[in-house]
Amino acid sequence: xxxxxxxxxxxxxxxxxxxxxxxxxxxxxxxxxxxxxxxxxxxxxxxxxxxxxxxxxxxxxxxxxxxxxxxxxxxxxxxxxxxxxxx
Amino acid sequence: xxxxxxxxxxxxxxxxxxxxxxxxxxxxxxxxxxxxxxxxxxxxxxxxxxxxxxxxxxxxxxxxxxxxxxxxxxxxxxxxxxxxxxxxxxxxxxxxxxxxxxxxxxxxxxxxxxxxxxxxxxxxxxxxxxxxxxxxxxxxxxxxxxxxxxxxxxxxxxxxxxxxxxxxxxxxxxxxxxxxxxxxxxxxxxxxxxxxxxxxxxxxxxxxxxxxxxxxxxxxxxxxxxxxxxxxxxxxxxxxxxxxxxxxxxxxxxxxxxxxxxxxxxxxxxxxxxxxxxxxxxxxxxxxxxxxxxxxxxxxxxxxxxxxxxxxxxxxxxxxxxxxxxxxxxxxxxxxxxxxxxxxxxxxxx
Numbered sequence: 001x002x003x004x005x006x007x008x009x010x011x012x013x014x015x016x017x018x019x020x021x022x023x024x025x026x027x028x029x030x031x032x033x034x035x036x037x038x039x040x041x042x043x044x045x046x047x048x049x050x051x052x053x054x055x056x057x058x059x060x061x062x063x064x065x066x067x068x069x070x071x072x073x074x075x076x077x078x079x080x081x082x083x084x085x086x087x
Numbered sequence: 088x089x090x091x092x093x094x095x096x097x098x099x100x101x102x103x104x105x106x107x108x109x110x111x112x113x114x115x116x117x118x119x120x121x122x123x124x125x126x127x128x129x130x131x132x133x134x135x136x137x138x139x140x141x142x143x144x145x146x147x148x149x150x151x152x153x154x155x156x157x158x159x160x161x162x163x164x165x166x167x168x169x170x171x172x173x174x175x176x177x178x179x180x181x182x183x184x185x186x187x188x189x190x191x192x193x194x195x196x197x198x199x200x201x202x203x204x205x206x207x208x209x210x211x212x213x214x215x216x217x218x219x220x221x222x223x224x225x226x227x228x229x230x231x232x233x234x235x236x237x238x239x240x241x242x243x244x245x246x247x248x249x250x251x252x253x254x255x256x257x258x259x260x261x262x263x264x265x266x267x268x269x270x271x272x273x274x275x276x277x278x279x280x281x282x283x284x285x286x287x288x289x290x291x292x293x294x295x296x297x298x299x300x301x302x303x304x305x306x307x308x309x310x311x312x313x314x315x316x317x318x319x320x321x322x323x324x325x326x327x328x329x330x331x332x333x334x335x336x337x338x339x340x341x342x343x344x345x346x347x348x349x350x351x352x353x354x355x356x357x358x359x360x361x362x363x364x365x366x367x368x369x370x371x372x373x374x375x376x377x378x379x380x381x382x383x384x385x386x387x388x389x390x391x392x393x394x395x396x397x398x399x400x401x402x403x404x405x406x407x408x409x410x411x412x413x414x415x416x417x418x419x420x421x422x423x424x425x426x427x428x429x430x431x432x433x434x435x436x437x
Binding site: 012 | 090104149151177
């Protein structure tokens with residue numbers, strides 16, 4: 001699975017808080033610290049497994065939990081059209 | 088955390104996310120109650136480069152949403168350059184307050200091309216009757232022009248709000264006016280609050296906003312509408328008590344007046360936190376402002392003239408309007424008191 005950041009986004013980082021505006025829907029999104037970290041990794045074009053590995057190292061919790069949470073987060077990003085997921 | 092909570096947190100750390108900016112004091116209209124009435128057309132506008140400097144400063148401080156107002160923003164020959172620069176900086180949204188009479192085909196083309204950056208354009212109106220509307224503005228053809236431009240903007244996907252400010256001459260018909268404009272596809276916002284700069288202006292406004300005025304205004308609503316108004320007032324004051332501060336905007340908003348002064352919001356005409364042209368960042372200016380610190384820590388019990396009022400729990404007076412009139416926070420404008428007392432008597436009698 002590969003992930004592409006959607007094109008019609010405006011992104012601002014203010015005091016480490018990220019705000020993303022999707023212009024076509026006028027929806028504004030913001031994430032917690034972990035979400036922001038994952039977003040930054042997506043911008044660096046990291047794959048699912050690379051992101052999982054990095055999260056495992058950072059959080060030292062069970063891989064299954066990380067994978068579930070990451071999948072849920074990526075699904076939510078895709079549902080809000082912030083990323084495009086392609087097989 | 089909800090996004091609005093994040094905006095509040097940023098505001099508490101002196102990064103306002105909303106800014107209202109007077110890009111000029113010049114205006115082609117002659118509205119009698121305009122708070123810029125005496126300063127209108129008296130000062131020179133900042134040049135385009137100075138405007139870009141202000142935009143850079145606002146961007147650096149974290150402003151996401153910006154509203155351009157005046158005076159009349161379209162009096163500026165470089166308004167499209169200013170809008171273009173705002174768009175290039177990628178502010179989340181731009182709103183405009185205008186009288187709509189100076190927007191030409193070129194402006195329209197530009198706004199349509201960048202419609203996904205324009206959150207809303209608000210036009211001031213005073214009546215659905217062109218004679219009444221145009222007489223107040225002092226501009227022949229004002230209403231026809233504004234409505235024509237407004238409809239074109241709506242057709243290009245730009246939301247347009249008509250702001251109907253109420254006076255004795257239009258309050259009786261305001262429901263009808265609102266209906267007519269709504270049927271045309273506009274959102275309509277009505278208000279009657281008027282900023283007073285001095286005693287003379289306050290006297291004139293108090294002669295306008297009397298118990299009879301408010302009674303006529305309230306006559307335009309059903310019993311359930313009146314109940315909803317009172318509930319909303321109570322909810323708002325309960326929120327103030329829960330949150331411990333007067334107004335969310337004191338944290339999330341700033342305003343820049345036509346002289347480059349930084350204000351807590353546009354209603355604070357005499358409370359300057361600093362100048363946008365200082366070498367310091369806007370955030371540093373806000374962080375070091377003792378006035379802002381005092382403002383943010385104000386509570387209802389500090390408004391000494393109100394503490395024994397039976398309506399204090401329903402009152403949502405504006406601190407900005409209070410300070411502009413009195414240069415202090417000791418008593419509210421009597422237009423608030425008259426409105427609340429009329430609303431209370433009205434809801435008991437209906």
